[in-house]
Amino acid sequence: MQTTTQALDITVDNLSITYSNARLALYNAYCRVESGTITGLVGPNGGGKSTLFKAIMGFLQPSQGRIRVGDFPVLKAQKRQLMAYVPQSDEVxxxxxxxxxxxxxxxxxxxxxxxxxxxxxxxxxxxxxxxxxxxxxxxxxxxxxxxxxxxxxxxxxxxxxxxGKVILLDEPFTGVDVKTEKRIIDLMMQLRDEGHTILVSTHDLASISTFCDRTILLNRTILASGTTEETFTEENLTMTFGGLPVMSLQQMFAKSEVDV
Amino acid sequence: MIDLLAIWNWLVEPLQYGFLRQAIWVSAFVGLICAVLSCYITLKGWSLMGDAISHAVVPGVVVAYALGIPFAIGAFTFGFGATVAIGYIKSQTRLKEDAVIGIVFTGFFAFGLVLVTKIPSNIDLFHILFGNVLGISTQDIIQTLIAGFITLMVVLLRRKDLLLFCFDPNHAKAIGLNTQVMYYTLLSTMALTIVAALQTAGIILVISMLVTPGSIGYLLSDRFDRMLGIAIFSSVLSCVMGTYLSYHLDVSTGGSIVVFLTLLFILTMIFAPKYGILRQQLRQNEIIVDR
Known part of the structure; x- marks a missing residue:
């Protein structure tokens, strides 16, 4: 039914975002969301996942840096209907x-x-x-x-x-049962195979290695990014979730290994 | 038989006065405009903004009088100017919106009070505050009609975008629409509506007409079109009945309209089939019984 089209990547170049209360939410973030992949955006709450999303969608004005979607600035990409956004449930x-x-x-x-x-x-x-x-x-x-x-x-x-050729999903798995999660993941994989670029933010560490081709780890800035195999290591995760008890991290990590 | 005739005569007696018939249709027209806007205002959560605009028009009315231009132009300029000032102060300071609104509209209103007491004019502050539809002049009716028709046209043409803006401004942005334009479209139609209602309801009672019809519709329906229909019906009914009854009861017309409207709201709040207080109570009891 759907035809495969030319995929678009997202380039985030030296992005910093300061909120009006002078809090620096994100600083010097560099990353690339490769075209035609599912990329997971992982980080602790308050680590800037939603902020990065909102910057990519142009809802927030960066204090520094720039974002491009394919060859277009965000505003142009939006006018051409290239970017779709699935909001978090509590934003509706x-x-x-x-x-x-x-x-x-x-x-x-x-x-x-x-x-x-x-x-x-x-x-x-x-x-x-x-x-x-x-x-x-x-x-x-x-x-x-x-x-x-x-x-x-x-x-x-x-x-x-x-x-949209680029689809951003902000925490699509919160408040969702396992069956729906599976269903959403299947759909994302189909969309990727049709040539869409998908960026998805999630807390759900366990399922990431099952469907994300690439992973970006984020805590106030980009800590690591690359294919899920090379990025999703215990060392990187400990660095990203530094404040969490190590035990729970190990459990999550062990669980995700089993899933693979 | 004679009794029935007497009652009939008593009922139609007010309608033989031209000024009352005129007041009824003018206020019904204003009720229609306010009802349309009220649906957007209640969904967007902008009641306080309506309050702000309506108070901010006062200096505009006085200035317009002093300059000899139509009151609608002065009122609109100041009402809309207040929203621009609110937007600017909010974006430039760390103050929360409600504080900014509170500061700006009382500032405008107080400035209006100073002007009205300093500039000699035949403006009756009481009429600005509470309306004077029975004594409305032809020129004022023309201004009300112009402001009202512009509002209706704008909302009719942009209704889907305005609804999207109220529901999900982020999505509007994501599909490349200009939300800044939508923001000011909604604010300026609100200011125009208040200008249209100035002579009928006055700046204080207009808040009720900008909030209550939409709230009644919202309690009675889950679909926007139906909500709009209910809002228009309850608002126009209140304006007609309120104006008519104000003659028999010999009370303030604006006050009578708003009391009628508020009674409709109270009935709705209690008896609404899905979201009424009674239904909610029953539902809670059912849950307890189920346990």
Whole structure:
């Protein structure tokens, strides 16, 4: 159904971000998200994962550095509908009076005319996207009526409907059962094989080596990045999660080894 | 039979007065505009911003009078100017938004008070504060209509973008839309709505008309279109009934409209089928029984 298209990479060049309360959230971050891969972004809470995401999406203005998507600056890439974003669940107002169908249709607004009247193609792509995440039967539900996993899938469908070449998922596995997690991972792998570039932030260390081609470790700056095999080492993880009890780290690490 | 006729006469008697019929349709029109905006304002959480704009228009009305230009232009300039000032101060200082809003709108309002007491004019502060739809002049009606129609047109043309902006501004940005433009579109339509409502409800009671209809709709529906319909219905009904009853009861028209609207809200809050207090109580009891 979907055709393979030219993949785009993301280059983050010497990025620093300072919040308005003068806190330095991220400093001198360099990294490259290779095109056509699933890249995991791993780091402790408050380590700047969401900040880096928001900078890549242009929601935050960097105090220094630049970001490029393929050959484009972020704003241009967005105007060309190249970048889709799946937000964290707590960033969404779930009481908002919109249906699942309405939300997925919002993925198409960038293609529509001034009045945002959906074309037959827009409707078809919305239905196909809903089908693909298995949410067709819930399309008339208000978004707050969904379970945690269904909520994620609804917003994933919006990203699919947008047909972005680069997809960013912020903590897609929080509040989601194992079955849904598996389902989201399968979908990400399909999308990668179709030529999408996927960047996903997660706490879930156990599953990273099962689906991430590459990993970026982050704690206020980029500590390591590369293929998951070379990056995801005990030494690197201890450095990244420095403050955590070593025991729990070892457990997580042991678990991820078993999974491989 | 005679009794029925007497009641009928008593009911239609007010409608033979041209000024009252005029007040009813003008306030119904204002109720329609306010209801449309109120849906966006309640969803965006901008009630306080509405409060700020409405108070900030006062110096504009006085300045417009002194310069001999239509009051709507002065009021809009100052109302919209206040939102720009709020946005600027918020981005340049570490103050939280509610503090900035509080400072700016009281500052504008106080400046208006100073002006109105210094510049000799026939402006009645009481009318600005609480409205005067029964005594509305033709020129004021024309200004109300112009401000109202511009608001309706803008919202009609941009309604999907505005709704997206209220729901998920980050997504709007992610698909390359200009959220800065949406932000100021919503603020300027709010300022225009307040200008349109100035003569009917006054700057204090207009807050109710900008918040309550949307809240009633929000408690009764999970879909935006239905919420909008309910908001418009309850707002227009309140404006018509409030104006009509104010004649019989011989009370303030603006006050009567807002009391009627607030009563509708209280009924909704208690009896709404899904989100009403009674239903929520019942649901809690069911859970306890289930255990």
């Amino acid at each position: 107002d779930w009481n908002f009076p919109v249906s699942v169908f309405d939300v997925v249709m919002m993925g198409r607004y960038g293609y529509m005319n001034f009045l945002r009247i959906p074309s037959a193609k827009d409707r078809r792509l919305v239905m196909e996207s809903l089908e693909r995440v298995g949410m067709s039967e819930f399309r008339h539900h208000q978004i707050g009526e969904l379970s945690g996993g269904q909520k994620k899938r609804a917003f994933l469908a919006r990203a699919l409907a947008q047909e």
